[in-house]
Amino acid sequence: MYTRLIGLLALAVSSTSFAQDISSAQYQTPQGELLVRTSQPAAHDYGPPPPFAQLDATHAGFITAAQADHYPPLANDFIQADRNRDGRISKAEYERWIHQH
Template sequence: MKARNALLPVLATATLIFAGAAFAQDQTGQTQPPPSQDSMQQPPAQTAAPAPMPPPDVTVRSVPPAAPQLAPAPPFSQLSGGGKSITEEQAAAYPPLANDFLNASHGAQRINKTQYEAWVKQMQ
C-alpha cells in the first residue's frame, strides 16, 4: 500500500508537466490541410490580377436639420371649446401643446387660461 501512495504524487507531477507542455506549444505555426485529390488533378487557373485602384475621395458633410416651423398657438377659447380649461384630448388639436401637456399643466389633467398663456409665452 505504501508503494501505491508513493506512486500517486509522481504520476500527478508527470501529468501536470505534460499538460503544461501541451498548452505551451505555439499555435501560430498551424499548417494548412493537405489539398484534396480534386484540386491536385486540375492545374491552377491563370487569372490576371486586377490593377490596384486608388481609394476614392470621400467627403462627408454633416449639417443639423432645420428647426421645424411651428404654427402660431391658437387662442385659448378655440382649444378649450369655450370652457374654462383645456383637457388632454382638446390639446391634441395643437400638437406642440399635446407633446408638452404635462409641463404646461404642471402634472394636472387640465390646463387653465393662466397656465396656457404662460406656456405660450415660454414657447416664443
Template sequence: MKARNVLLPALVTGALIFAGASFAQDTTGQAPPPPQNTMPSAPAPTQTPPPDVTVRSVPPAAPQIATPPPFSQLAGNSKWITEEQAAAYPPLANDFLNASHDGKRVSKTQYEAWVKQIQ
C-alpha cells in the same frame, strides 16, 4: 505640537512621491527584440492611400412651430383645456404635463404662461 512634528510627515510624503516618479522615468532597460518568424513570408500587399474623407456637420434646422391658437379655440366653451382638446395643437399635446403642471387640465393663465415660454 512642535513645528518639526508637522513638517516631518509632509517632507517624507514628498520624498516618497518624488522617488516614485524618478523610478518610473528610469529607461535604462531595453525592450526585448521581436521574435523571429521562421515561416516563409508572403509577398506584402500593396499599400493604397487612404481615401479622402470630408465631414461637414451642421445642426438640423430648428423646427417651425405654428402660431399657438387662442385659448378659446382649444377650450371651446370651457374654462379648461383637457388633454384630448390639446391634441388639436401638437406642441401643446407634447408638452401637456409641463403646461398643466402635472395636472389633468390647463387653465387660461397656465396656457398663456406656456405660450410665453415657447416663444
C-alpha cells in the same frame, strides 16, 4: 440571405453611437459594403399657438389632453403646461406655456 443582412444591419446600427452630425456610415459585411444613411426629418412649422378659446372648444375654462391634441406642440408639452397637475390646462397655465416657448 436577407435575414442575415437585416441582422447585420441591426447589429451595425445598434453598435453605432449616433450624433446629429453623422449622415452616413459604411460597414463591410460578408456580402459586401453596406451603407447606412441617417437624417433627421425636417421640423414641422405649426405656426403660432391658437387662442385659448379655440382649443377650449367646450368653453369649460380649461383645455383637456384631447383638446390639446389639436395643437401638437401643446399636446407634446401637456404635462409641463399643466403646472398644478390636475389633468387640464387653465387659461393662466396656457398663457404661461406660450410665453415660455
